[in-house]
Amino acid sequence: MSLRVVVVDDSGFFRRRIVEILNADVGIEVVGTAANGQEAIEVVKHLNPDVVTMDIEMPVMDGITAVRRIMAESPRPILMFSTLTTEGAKATLDALDAGAMDFLPKRFSEMAKDEDSAKILLRRRVRALGRTRFTRPTAPAPLDRPAPTGATPPTAPARAAVAPRLSPSATPLNSLRAVLIGTSTGGPVALQEVLKGLPKSFPLPIILVQHMPASFTPAFAERLNNLCQIDVKEAASGDVLKPGSALLAPGGVQLILEGGAQPRVRIEESPPGTIYKPSVDITFRSAAAALRSQVLAVVLTGMGADGREGARELKANGAHVWAQDAASCVVFGMPAAVIDAGLADQILPLKEVGPALVKGFC
Incomplete structure (x- = not known):
């Protein structure tokens, strides 16, 4: 039909x-x-x-x-x-x-x-x-234990995923240095939902990568800043990662994380052939190199598979990866790619991502 x-x-x-x-x-x-x-x-x-x-x-x-x-x-x-x-x-x-x-x-x-x-x-x-439906079940996934490797959320179709070899243990949450969030279709509303529940005293810096044109990201950063208790701004080269602050990747370019005693971001042009500008994979991979295991990566609603390969590199270094569940996604593409690859430690409904961040870090 x-x-x-x-x-x-x-x-x-x-x-x-x-x-x-x-x-x-x-x-x-x-x-x-x-x-x-x-x-x-x-x-x-x-x-x-x-x-x-x-x-x-x-x-x-x-x-x-x-x-x-x-x-x-x-x-x-x-x-x-x-x-x-x-x-x-x-x-x-x-x-x-x-x-x-x-x-x-x-x-x-x-x-x-x-x-x-x-x-x-x-x-x-x-x-x-x-393919989006408005009458989805909303049974929450448990917050107190990780999803089994390769698991499929209850609301998603069964998949024959092959789990990769992962590091034997992830870095404890209380020793992480940054939260990274990647998203696409449905992301602007999803990010508002997640960030508005975080207190001003949230102890970690946050990096946001949303597929969005260059002319939109300044307005979106301003909107998030007005809605949230934490500070939100469009990232610029040299910005230092600060607790209780979020940096939004500018549209049309790439956000690269640099390590050291005081991690910061670098904004650069995209490599030839890059589809997504900004790309979740590129930012996640830079975080794997700069911060190794000391990262929580969260993949929210979006079309395609951007974020999966970056999450794979983070996971191989012992980092944590969360994914949004099928029932609460506008498009269950990016989170599904992460889940199917066996990379998700937690599979959460959108409304529980923010509370889980507060519970884990505050």
Whole structure:
């Protein structure tokens, strides 16, 4: 059965373009369109699509208001189209807070290096969101014991994972020097959920790696800083890791951890061929080299497998790795990759990640 999609945009040209791109995928069918948020609410009620694509700025009713109404009345995955500007970033973050699950740049040239790649990315994102369900079981995983190596969370499909050889024992939590958190699709809301529960006195520095455009990360860091008790800022080269502070990797580049008596970060351009900018794998690998076992790496919701190979290097050095469970993920891709590789010491629902950090370190 094809994935049913409704496309919402006030531009007739853009609507037709998105319809054409999505309908070119045999697994996707655009079943309706709307020219503003008010129309979108009615069309969604009538057609009951699996996914909605939504513009932000529209007449009659804007996209953020429409998202809020749809998520209150008939919730389903919504993909926002955004401009890569400061104002566009703030509006997109507002839309994610309202319940939208993902976003893409409205200009295809900002989405991928060529138009064909952009079309593939759009279809892939829609298909991933189409697999999201809103009626998931929420039984929490236990916090007081690690998940068995290679274990699959109760809500995930069975997998035949082969556990790698790991170090015989991990470094005690009370001797760690940093917490690293990597995420992608669904990450902005997930990071807010995790960080807002941490006290200002949280004793470790935190490094955040969120797949996000360069124009979005300053606004996102500012938003997190306003919402949280800990300090949050966009990272810059030379920033020192401080307890009770979080550094957000800037978009479009890579965050590298440097060791020593006072660990700090370095921001550098991406190696040729790098897909993710910033990349969780690159930051995790640098942490494995700089801090060895004295790290807790947390992999949250996201598409793909970024973070798995970096987690493997950290784990081989005796570091701790936690992963978000399937039931609470927007897209169970990145955490699934870590879990399937047998790298997760803990598999936690999103709402328990923050309390587990407080319990482990405060």
